[in-house]
Amino acid sequence: MAYDFSVVLRFQDALALGLWMTIKLTLICVVLGCSLGFFIGLARTSRSAFLRAVSSIYVEFFRGTPVLVQLFWIFFCLPLILGVELSNLASGVIALTLYMGAITSETFRASLKSIGPEQLDACVALGLPRRVQVTSVILPQAVLRAVPTLLSNCVSLFKESALVSAVGMADLMFVGQNISNNTARPVEVLTVVALIYFVIAFPLTRAVTLVERRVLAKLAI
Amino acid sequence: MTMSFSAPLVKIKSLHKSYGPHIQVLKGLDIEMKPGERVVVIGPSGGGKSTLLRVMMGLEKIDSGSISFAGKPYISSEAADKKTVIDTEVRRSIGMVFQHYTLFPHLNVIQNLILAPCKVRGENKASATKRAQALLERFGLGAKASAYPAQLSGGQKQRVAIARALMLDPKLMLFDEVTSALDPELVAEVEQVILQLAAQDMPMMIVTHDMWFAKNIASRVIFCAGGVVVEDGPPEQVLGSPKEERTRDFIERVFHIRH
Ligand SMILES: Nc1ncnc2c1ncn2[C@@H]1O[C@H](COP(=O)(O)OP(=O)(O)OP(=O)(O)O)[C@@H](O)[C@H]1O
């Protein structure tokens, strides 16, 4: 069988649009999801039992159900319950943000917990009020420590975002699938789609390792 | 400070402290420290030396007893609900340096030094930085102002930690085995800095296993074991010819190991 990769070139504009949707969706959900995850992470380590309970339920629920199910639920059930129409993009953003929030909250929680008690001893010995301990000592270190894992979370989200094709969002995967169906050239088209994901994700994964080394070197006490 | 010369700087009254229901660490400790005194606390491992300093710094709850500073009680235990009451204003007169490195790793040396003065006392950044730089010069760390803790040797870290505590003009310094995590060749540089403070009559309480250092810095030595003060006196007595049998055993053992 002869492969004809020129078919891919014919549809390059459509693929570019799909890729743009994937990137846009990922970036929006990275920003919103990390912010959400930050506050959920704080809530999970808070002194208030109520905040801890609510945040735990949220995190466990989103970690314990398939992302695909979450997507379908938000695309098809949420509009019914709320009684409002949600655009495809809005639904996708909500779904992946909630998922990303649950994942990154665990990252933030782990980094908060990794700050040794001796740092707090030093804060008390310096007479730092609680507010300053949190904003000037604990949070900056927690965020710095979280960066490498957060980057991994972002790369995962970039890849997981392909799931939105299943609910009809015109992302890279969706466009690729359509072209492949219409041209009957699955090998060429889907291989190129896979390569596009890889070419973007792979350097990022390597970057994670580099960033991790630098963060660890800096925070070594 | 306005007080008569013989009034105690620190007065610890029948201090009891336990970790949980089974580990009784301090079992009725009484210590009076006069202004200008440099008290070295020695004793066997697990005897409660670190616990004593941590309690004085307000880092631990107590079971009962009280501690006053310059005549003001600042740590006490309410008999009714056993709650430890700490006067944070008085506590600010006390500085502490720990055995473990406790610099803030995400801040450089200057930032470590000026954080508390700026945030606690509202000092402006320029003046705090100026004081910090002067202090660093004094401790031979002038060139390290913008280094991060990870780029410093253990000895440098501990000297920065001392400088950081001094930025708040403490009236009493607590040192808990500040050299015992260090490579032997780095111990002297840290001890020199503490001796420099001693020469300026900074009142201090020091826990150390280094008997040479104890001898050189102490104006008074307390031997603490089993949660109580076993012997308390001038260094020549406690380190040289102790009266108590337990002190003698300990001193012999320690000197034996060291030589
Ligand atoms: N946070 C804690 N929880 C439970 N037990 C503790 C805690 N901190 C200390 N202890 C126990 O209290 C006792 C006294 O400890 P402390 O650290 O005060 O002794 P130390 O005299 O400083 O000993 P060392 O010379 O080894 O530093 C020890 O038996 C120790 O195991």
Ligand SMILES: [Mg+2]
């Ligand atoms: Mg100790």
